[in-house]
Amino acid sequence: MTALDEIPGNLLRTPSGKPEAELERVSSTYKPLQSFKLDRDRSYKQQFADMYFLRLTKIKPAVEQLASAAWDDTVIGGEPVKKVERVLDIRQGELCWVTGTVYMDMPLKPNILEDVSKDRWLSAPISNKKYYSEDGSDAVTLEDESGRIRLVGDVLKSVILVTGCIIAVVGTENVNGELEVIDLKFPDLPPQPDRWTLTKPPVTNGSSKGSKTKTKPKPKDEDAEMTDAQSKGNGGKIAIVSGLGFSGNDASRALELNLLLEYLLGESLDPAAQRELSQISRLIIAGNSISLEERRATDEEMTEKRAHKKYGYDSSAYNALPSQLLDEFLATLLPAMPVTLLPGAQDPANASYPQQPIHPAMFPQSRPYTANPAATASASTSGKGEEEQVGWFDTVTNPWEAEVDGWRVLGTGGQNVDDIFKYVGSDDRLGMMEAMCRWRCSAPTAPDTLWSYPFQDDDPFVMQACPHLYFVGCQPEFGTRVIEGPEGQAVRLVAVPSFSAAQEIVLVDTETLDVTKVKIAAI
Known part of the structure; x- marks a missing residue:
C-alpha cells in the first residue's frame, strides 16, 4: 500500500508521533445512605x-x-x-x-x-x-x-x-x-467510622488495598487554595459543583456551561490534561441547578396575555427550557461518569428540609441512567436485607449522606449555612460549618427559621457519625479547612461556590481528601 506522503502532489501526510494510549476513567465505589429520605405517606398534622x-x-x-x-x-x-x-x-x-x-x-x-x-x-x-x-x-x-x-x-x-x-x-x-x-x-465531633466501613476497597494489581484503615484528611492547610503538590494523590478525584443556574436566556453563561461540560469530558484539552481528568470518578451537583431568573416578556406578549386572561393554570407562565437544558447537560455527561444530583432552594423539589430527590421524570433524556424503580421498590419492601439499587445517575436528598470511595461524606445544598449566616455577625462560612459539626447537628435552625418536616420519632439532622468530608454548595466563595476532634476525628470542610457566579469547580482527591479549585471561564 502506498503511503500518503509518497503520492506525488498529495498534500496529506501521515500523523506524526506515537498514538496516545486509550484512557479509562477511574471507577467509583459508592453507597448512598437513606438518612434523610421521608416516607411517601408522610403527614404534617403533628407539632414541630x-x-x-x-x-x-x-x-x-x-x-x-x-x-x-x-x-x-x-x-x-x-x-x-x-x-x-x-x-x-x-x-x-x-x-x-x-x-x-x-x-x-x-x-x-x-x-x-x-x-x-x-x-x-x-x-x-x-x-x-x-x-x-x-x-x-x-x-x-x-x-x-x-x-x-x-x-x-x-x-x-x-x-x-x-x-x-x-x-x-x-x-x-x-x-x-x-x-x-x-x-x-458543645457536644463536639461524634465518633468517626473507619474508612471502608460500609463498602469494600477496590482490588488493584491482584491485591486489595487493605482492610479498614484509620486514614484521615491531612490538616496541612488553612488557606482557601491548595497547591498542586498537595492536591495530587494516588487515586481518583471527586468533582463537586453547585449553582449551575440553567436559565436559557444568558448566552455567556451557556458558553461557560459548555466549557465545563468539555472540561469534564476532556474533549478540549491536551493528552496530559485528559490523563488527569480521567481520574475524576464522580460528579456531585450540590443544588441550584435551575435559575429562578424568568424570561422577560415583550410588550406584545404582555398585551396578548392581558387579552386572553383566564383563570386557573396558565401554561404560558411556565418555562420548560431550563430543565431541558439541564437534562441535555446530564445526558451528555452520563455516558462518561456517574452523577449525584442534590436539589437546592431553586430546584423543582419540596421547599422544606430535608428536600427529597428531584423526580426522574424531570429528566427524560437522563432517566435511563437512573435505578430501576421496580427493583428498588422490591429491595426496600422485601425485608430480606437486599441492597437498594443505585443508578449511574442518582438523584438524592438534601442534605445527603453516603460513603464514596470509602469516605463518609455529608453534603448539603447550602440552605443550612445560609440560615445560620443570618444569626451571626460573622461572614466565616467555614466557621459555621465547623460549629455545626461540633454541635452534632447539620440543621440546628430547623424548624425555627429553616422550613422543615415535623419529625416525631427521630431527628435525622443529628449527626450520628462524624463525616470525613463535609461540603456545602451555593456559597459566595470557595474555602476549605480541616478540623480535628478530641478522639482523633478529622473532617475536611469544603465551601463550594456557585458556578453561575464564580465559574469554579472543586476537585477532591479520593486518597488524601486534598482539595483544588478549577476556574472555568471564557476569555
Whole structure:
C-alpha cells in the first residue's frame, strides 16, 4: 500500500508521533445512605416542638459527659460547682451547670404568630437578610422541658450560637434572673467510622488495598487554595459543583456551561490534561441547578396575555427550557461518569428540609441512567436485607449522606449555612460549618427559621457519625479547612461556590481528601 506522503502532489501526510494510549476513567465505589429520605405517606398534622425535645434527648448525654469531666469537683471562689437537672432548678447565687437548647430571641427574626395576629399574611412576607442586630438587642436563652433562662456573659461573644444547638453552661443566676455564664461546652465531633466501613476497597494489581484503615484528611492547610503538590494523590478525584443556574436566556453563561461540560469530558484539552481528568470518578451537583431568573416578556406578549386572561393554570407562565437544558447537560455527561444530583432552594423539589430527590421524570433524556424503580421498590419492601439499587445517575436528598470511595461524606445544598449566616455577625462560612459539626447537628435552625418536616420519632439532622468530608454548595466563595476532634476525628470542610457566579469547580482527591479549585471561564 502506498503511503500518503509518497503520492506525488498529495498534500496529506501521515500523523506524526506515537498514538496516545486509550484512557479509562477511574471507577467509583459508592453507597448512598437513606438518612434523610421521608416516607411517601408522610403527614404534617403533628407539632414541630417535638423535634427540639428529640434533639435534646439525643445530644444531651454527649454534652453532659464532657461537662461532667470538666466541671465536676471544680471549686470556684471557694464554692463547688454542682449539676442541676433542669433550668427550673437553678437558684440565685448558686454556682451550677445545666444542659439545654439554645433559643435566640431576636427582634429581626420572623415571627409567624405575630404576622398572623397583625394580618401581615395578607401581603408578601418581609425577608430579612440578617436577623443579627448590631445594637445588642438580641438575647441568648437556654431552655428545656421545664422552662427558659436568659444567658449573659462575655464568653458568649467568642462562640457561634443559634437557635437549636445543644450546649451545657456553668455560671450563677444574678439578681435580674439571668444566668451569668463563665464557661460552656458543645457536644463536639461524634465518633468517626473507619474508612471502608460500609463498602469494600477496590482490588488493584491482584491485591486489595487493605482492610479498614484509620486514614484521615491531612490538616496541612488553612488557606482557601491548595497547591498542586498537595492536591495530587494516588487515586481518583471527586468533582463537586453547585449553582449551575440553567436559565436559557444568558448566552455567556451557556458558553461557560459548555466549557465545563468539555472540561469534564476532556474533549478540549491536551493528552496530559485528559490523563488527569480521567481520574475524576464522580460528579456531585450540590443544588441550584435551575435559575429562578424568568424570561422577560415583550410588550406584545404582555398585551396578548392581558387579552386572553383566564383563570386557573396558565401554561404560558411556565418555562420548560431550563430543565431541558439541564437534562441535555446530564445526558451528555452520563455516558462518561456517574452523577449525584442534590436539589437546592431553586430546584423543582419540596421547599422544606430535608428536600427529597428531584423526580426522574424531570429528566427524560437522563432517566435511563437512573435505578430501576421496580427493583428498588422490591429491595426496600422485601425485608430480606437486599441492597437498594443505585443508578449511574442518582438523584438524592438534601442534605445527603453516603460513603464514596470509602469516605463518609455529608453534603448539603447550602440552605443550612445560609440560615445560620443570618444569626451571626460573622461572614466565616467555614466557621459555621465547623460549629455545626461540633454541635452534632447539620440543621440546628430547623424548624425555627429553616422550613422543615415535623419529625416525631427521630431527628435525622443529628449527626450520628462524624463525616470525613463535609461540603456545602451555593456559597459566595470557595474555602476549605480541616478540623480535628478530641478522639482523633478529622473532617475536611469544603465551601463550594456557585458556578453561575464564580465559574469554579472543586476537585477532591479520593486518597488524601486534598482539595483544588478549577476556574472555568471564557476569555
